Amino acid sequence: MRIFVKLLLLFSLFPLAFSNENSSSYLIPRPLIKNIDDNVNLHCTSWRFAAETNNLAPWKTIPAECADYVKDYLMGEGYVVDVERVSEEAKLYASSFQSNGDGKDIWIFDIDETLLSNLPYYMEHGCGLEVFNHSKFDKWVEKGIAPAIAPSLKLYQKVIDLGYKVILLTGRRENHRVITVENLRNAGFHNWDKLILRSLDDRNKTATMYKSEKREEMVKEGYRIRGNSGDQWSDLLGSAMSERSFKLPNPMYYIP
Numbered sequence: 001m002r003i004f005v006k007l008l009l010l011f012s013l014f015p016l017a018f019s020n021e022n023s024s025s026y027l028i029p030r031p032l033i034k035n036i037d038d039n040v041n042l043h044c045t046s047w048r049f050a051a052e053t054n055n056l057a058p059w060k061t062i063p064a065e066c067a068d069y070v071k072d073y074l075m076g077e078g079y080v081v082d083v084e085r086v087s088e089e090a091k092l093y094a095s096s097f098q099s100n101g102d103g104k105d106i107w108i109f110d111i112d113e114t115l116l117s118n119l120p121y122y123m124e125h126g127c128g129l130e131v132f133n134h135s136k137f138d139k140w141v142e143k144g145i146a147p148a149i150a151p152s153l154k155l156y157q158k159v160i161d162l163g164y165k166v167i168l169l170t171g172r173r174e175n176h177r178v179i180t181v182e183n184l185r186n187a188g189f190h191n192w193d194k195l196i197l198r199s200l201d202d203r204n205k206t207a208t209m210y211k212s213e214k215r216e217e218m219v220k221e222g223y224r225i226r227g228n229s230g231d232q233w234s235d236l237l238g239s240a241m242s243e244r245s246f247k248l249p250n251p252m253y254y255i256p
Contacts, residue, residue, distance in 0.1 A: 063067070107167045112146075128253055166193055234255050
């Protein structure tokens, strides 16, 4: 009934909105005629901004009304341009250092949604509408067919060319090592110095704690963490943080 009244009111304004256009159209706010989609788009843009800037409380799924918005963003130019911007800024920063040749300058990369894209999997699972399911995702990982995120591959190659050692620090579990190595190589990633996956001892730790501890070990070994690229704030925050961190966009899921 309430929707019917709103529609009746909207239709009753049509003649008034389109008559005497030059003299009185300012009396009727134009967004009134098309504000439903605009309001959803604005709401979802604001939500995505809050998610990317780590201003949301921990969340498990995207808002239901933002499903199409998130899917359109990920499949459109917006996501590509955002990832390219992160890659370009990271390359500029990486190029600003003059290595002293001691092999202690390192760059850390996360894997999922940083180097490899799991978008084919998430397109079949609502792009964030479904609560994350480890069993389903593990089956996808074992296929070993996640494609490279092209701008990240370019950054990866640039960092190696500049003389950095690359450390891959992922939340994937140790039992996925073989397929992860195969997937990375098939996607064009080679010559990393170390690949670190979650061991059984790490399984109950938050991602922030797990990755902080691994970075602390690197620092104790004398490494200088010049850069760190990841799609989650838990890839970047905590202790032993890098000198510069580069956050890739990911509105599909949140890992604490």
